[in-house]
Amino acid sequence: MRPALRAAAALAAGVLAAGLAGCAARPGDAGDAGKTVTVFAAASLKAPFTALAEQFEAAHPGTTVTLSFAGSSDLATQISQGAPADVFASADANTMARLSGAGLVEGPPRDFASNVLTIAVPPGNPASIASFADLARPGVRTVICAAQVPCGAAAKAVGQGAGVTLKPVSEESSVTDVLGKVASGEADAGLVYVTDVLAARDKVQEVPFPGAEQAVNTYPIAAVRTAKHKEHAAAFIEAVLGPDGQQFLRGAGFGTP
Amino acid sequence: MRIRRRRDSAYNGIPRWVMAMAAVGALLVLLPLAAMLGRVNWPQFIPLITSESSLTALGLSLRTAAASTVLCVVFGVPLALVLARGDFPGQRLLRSFVLLPLVLPPVVGGIALLYAFGRQGLLGQSLEIAGIQIAFTTTAVVLAQTFVALPFLVVSLEGALRSAGSRYEAVAATLGARPTTVxxxxxxxxVLPGLASGAVLSFARSLGEFGATLTFAGSLQGVTRTLPLEIYLQRETDADAAVALSLLLVIVAVVVVGLSYRGPAPAGSVSRTARPGAPWRVAA
Structure with a gap:
């Protein structure tokens, strides 16, 4: 019985592995006839990178750009676990430094954009937020990012700079969650990036405040060392840094690096 | 449970291919857990899981899961009774809706809860006027957990009620017992064993609840940041802490589920004295 069971387990493992291998369609495998550049980019880059990718494909016939958007640290983890990315665009320098320190990207990363925090309030500004200090007013439900994520670290820096101690009702893991809490009207105000407010259009209103520039978030980009199509990866990075890429980024609210 | 185990040991003619498939199934569950064990930073394990934020999150998780389980029992038992014993139009529809949270992505549950109990929500506006705030409070966590865990209790109990049949209830009623007495x-x-396993499943599901809580309740240490949310946050900066906390959550879940499924649960003994025959076996 025992050996039979062991054999069955081995067989089962084989079946499982074969089954999973069958399911795993890797981007980049299929497109060898026409080349594919797989770009892992921070979620905030969705609009400008989607537009740029279309233009890049038009300018390089036969090349397909596959975009994967998620939180920067998620993407970095995926890349360090061997995800088939050619280019990585991070929303903060620390996350990129983690990959570059591990030797997983080509050469030094290049900064291509910057982003600053702003106050987002629900349409109509129900709590009448007019300044950064209003966020700490008793009764105001403020939501920020947790200090562990870049937008939270920036919120902390801005708060210290303004001499205001925030007492948030929630410290979210991502800026998207902060925006969601504001857009749904659950929170009276939230600290998000300028680009988030622009992308959310009429779902939230912006209350700009002086001192936001005390915490500027820089976005670095680099080619992944295991990139399949190195020259195409390099070309895409040039496109991001070039006038067209910069124009798309400006349009989405990003600042110069 | 006990009866089924005895029957399995009496008959053991499981085809080998079934065993092979069972092994695949077991591997699918065990392999990732084993892989996670391999990543645990053992020298740092105790400090990591006993940090202040970890203990706060664990305590909050246990408290909210217990509260949700109580709510599940209070509302799930009547629901299961109505579904198993009742006979009314729309019963199947009601069952489908009650079971919906089983198949809904929790984040969808969170959005739905937001539109019901949120500040701008259906009930939330009246609650706000009455001075009751749900969003960003521990109440929101309990609500989210109850929402996702309730079907587990209803399914378990309804199954137990159906297998038990209504013969004894009918006899009791003919002997003059009132419905509440019956x-x-x-x-x-x-059905106490079924109720107990349903409650355990609800507790376990509440303990693991993440998506609805994140969407609906927010995340603040000691108030709404349960262990799964703490793991999600820690993983941004400290992979070791995230893995250690994950293992802690697995251990808690295994202990809770393991303890309640095994051992001489008082639930089993009560039901044994209460039933003259073995209604489960009769029904099967």
Whole structure:
């Protein structure tokens, strides 16, 4: 019985592995006839990178750009676990430094954009937020990012700079969650990036405040060392840094690096 | 449970290919857990899981899961009774809706809860006027957990009620027992094992609840940041802490589920004295 069971387990493992291998369609495998550049980019880059990718494909016939958007640290983890990315665009320098320190990207990363925090309030500004200090007013439900994520670290820096101690009702893991809490009207105000407010259009209103520039978030980009199509990866990075890429980024609210 | 185990040991003619498939199934569950064990930073394990934020999150998780389980029992038992014993138009529809949270992505549950109990929500506006705030409070966590865990109790209990059949209830009623007496003295003792396993499943599901909580309740240490949310946050900066906390959550879940499924649960003994025959076996 025992050996039979062991054999069955081995067989089962084989079946499982074969089954999973069958399911795993890797981007980049299929497109060898026409080349594919797989770009892992921070979620905030969705609009400008989607537009740029279309233009890049038009300018390089036969090349397909596959975009994967998620939180920067998620993407970095995926890349360090061997995800088939050619280019990585991070929303903060620390996350990129983690990959570059591990030797997983080509050469030094290049900064291509910057982003600053702003106050987002629900349409109509129900709590009448007019300044950064209003966020700490008793009764105001403020939501920020947790200090562990870049937008939270920036919120902390801005708060210290303004001499205001925030007492948030929630410290979210991502800026998207902060925006969601504001857009749904659950929170009276939230600290998000300028680009988030622009992308959310009429779902939230912006209350700009002086001192936001005390915490500027820089976005670095680099080619992944295991990139399949190195020259195409390099070309895409040039496109991001070039006038067209910069124009798309400006349009989405990003600042110069 | 006990009866089924005895029957399995009496008959053991499982085809080998079934065993092979079972092994695949077991591997699918065990392999990732084993892989996670391999990544645990053992020298740092105790400091990591006993940090202040970890203990706060664990305590909050245990408290909210216990509260949700109580709510699941309070509302799930009547629901299961109505679904198993009732006969009314729309019963199947009601069942489908009650079971919906089983198949809904929790984040969808969170959005739905937001539109019901949020500040701008259906009930939330009146609650706000009454001075009751739900969003960003521990109440929101309990609500989210109850929402996702309730079907587990209803499914378990409805199954137990159906297998138990209504013969003994009918006999009790002919002997002059009132419906509430029948429920208390006959029905509930008969299905106590089913109720217990349903409650355990609800507790376990509440403990693991993440998506609805994140969407609906927010995340603040000691108030709404349960262990799964703490793991999600820690993983941004400290992979070791995230893995250690994950293992802690697995251990808690295994202990809770393991303890309640095994051992001489008082639930089993009560039901044994209460049932004259073995209604489960009769029904099967």
């Amino acid at each position: 429920l208390r003295r006959v029905t509930l003792p008969l």
